[in-house]
Structures are given as structure tokens and as C-alpha cells.
Amino acid sequence: EGPQPLAGRHALVTSGPTHEPIDPVRYIANRSSGKQGHAIAAALARLGAAVTLVSGPTRQPDPAGCRVVHVETAREMLAACEAALPADVAVCAAAVADWRVAAEADRKLKKDGSGPPALALTENPDILATLSQAGPRRPALVVGFAAETGDVLAYAAAKRARKGCDWIVANDVSPGTGTFGGSDNTVHLIRADGSDSWPTMSKEAVAARLAEAIAGQFERR
Numbered sequence: 001e002g003p004q005p006l007a008g009r010h011a012l013v014t015s016g017p018t019h020e021p022i023d024p025v026r027y028i029a030n031r032s033s034g035k036q037g038h039a040i041a042a043a044l045a046r047l048g049a050a051v052t053l054v055s056g057p058t059r060q061p062d063p064a065g066c067r068v069v070h071v072e073t074a075r076e077m078l079a080a081c082e083a084a085l086p087a088d089v090a091v092c093a094a095a096v097a098d099w100r101v102a103a104e105a106d107r108k109l110k111k112d113g114s115g116p117p118a119l120a121l122t123e124n125p126d127i128l129a130t131l132s133q134a135g136p137r138r139p140a141l142v143v144g145f146a147a148e149t150g151d152v153l154a155y156a157a158a159k160r161a162r163k164g165c166d167w168i169v170a171n172d173v174s175p176g177t178g179t180f181g182g183s184d185n186t187v188h189l190i191r192a193d194g195s196d197s198w199p200t201m202s203k204e205a206v207a208a209r210l211a212e213a214i215a216g217q218f219e220r221r
């Protein structure tokens with residue numbers, strides 16, 4: 001056991017994809033494996049935080065020392081996050097589906113000869129924005145992620161401002177980077193007053209460095 005600078009702090013972490021049902025057998029999803037978010041939960045727990053990890057469907061084992069809430073949809077993820085408050089810090093690493101099917105069918109959609117069904121989509125709640133704008137229940141430090149496929153720093157900085165979080169961890173998820181599902185990540189940590197570009201490292205190392213930065217922020221208070 002090393003130093004426990006986050007002892008007494010509650011950290012809320014989201015990880016993994018969400019699954020948005022189309023009918024009882026089909027869903028909309030994305031390529032998030034949960035590796036990055038789960039590693040962050042584990043790293044915060046190692047620094048002494050009480051961690052609530054709200055995870056979408058993944059193959060990752062529950063990280064040691066964390067309370068894990070398993071959810072499927074964005075709406076369930078938001079409800080679990082709100083139920084976990086208050087928290088001192090929130091880190092939103094989940095790849096939440098921006099849209100869900102507006103009217104989930106309660107029976108399997110059939111090939112009935114009338115051609116493919118048209119799926120009308122509706123917007124999901126934004127968990128990061130909701131936590132960032134939660135008034136008196138807002139965690140003191142809210143950290144988002146930004147998954148971009150070009151102009152990473154510019155889009156991520158705009159996302160930080162728009163959603164109202166304190167820091168945003170920007171990563172490039174273009175095909176060939178391996179960011180989704182891979183074991184390494186190349187990130188930029190963007191704050192209100194500037195940004196740092198970290199070298200490529202394992203997702204565990206990104207998590208450890210982010211957890212240290214979070215601990216440093218609380219020590220400074």
C-alpha cells in the first residue's frame with residue numbers, strides 16, 4: 001500500500017459503452033471496452049478514495065476496492081450517477097450513446113416484406129453535463145473525456161466549455177489509433193488555463209497519472 005491522499009474522498013467514475021435497445025434482441029452500442037474507465041476507478045481506489053464505478057456492459061472484471069453499479073442504457077447510467085451523489089470528484093470515461101431509439105419495440109421487429117424499419121432516434125441525457133451543472137450537488141472536480149477524430153485539442157476545449165466540466169481528457173479515436181478497445185492511450189489533459197500533452201502510455205499509466213493529478217488538486221485546496 002502506498003500513500004492514500006484521497007482517503008475520505010468519494011470518487012464517481014463512469015466506464016464502458018451503453019446499450020440502447022431497438023427491440024428485445026437488438027441494440028445500438030459502440031466499441032468502448034471499459035479498459036480506460038475501469039483503470040481510472042482502480043487507480044483512484046489505490047490512492048484511498050471510496051470509488052463508485054458505474055459501468056455499462058463490458059468484459060472487464062470489477063476493479064478491486066470499488067463499488068460497481070452495472071447498467072445498460074444512458075438513462076440507467078444517469079440515474080445510477082445521481083443516486084451515487086454526493087461525490088468529491090466525478091470522472092466520466094464512459095462512451096455514452098448520444099442517441100437512443102425513440103420508441104423501443106416490445107416485440108422482435110420482423111422481416112414482413114415491407115422493407116427495413118425506419119429507426120427514429122431521440123437524444124439521450126448528457127451525464128457529464130448534468131453532473132457539471134448539478135448546483136449544490138456538483139462534485140468539486142468534474143473530469144470529462146473527449147473522443148475526437150480530428151482537431152482533437154480544439155474540439156475537446158470547446159466540449160469542456162460547453163459541458164461545464166473542470167478538466168477534459170482528450171483522446172483521438174480515429175481508426176488505427178486503437179484507442180477504443182486497445183491497451184494504450186495518447187491523451188491531452190485540458191484545463192481552463194491550458195493543456196498538457198502526455199506521451200503514449202498504457203491505459204493503466206494514464207489512469208495512475210490522472211489519479212495523481214486529481215489528488216494534487218485536492219491537496220491544493
Ligand code: PMT
Binds near residue numbers: 093
Ligand atoms: O473503453 P476503452 O475501450 O478503454 O476506450 C476508452 C474511451 C475511448 C471510451 C475513453 O478514453 C473516452 O474517450 N471516453 C469518452 C467517450 C465519449 O463518448 O466521448 P464524447 O466526446 O462523445 O463525450 C464527451 C464526454 O461526455 C465524455 O466524458 C462522455 O462520457 C460524456 N457524455 C457523452 C454523452 C452523453 N450522453 N453523456 C455523457 O456523459
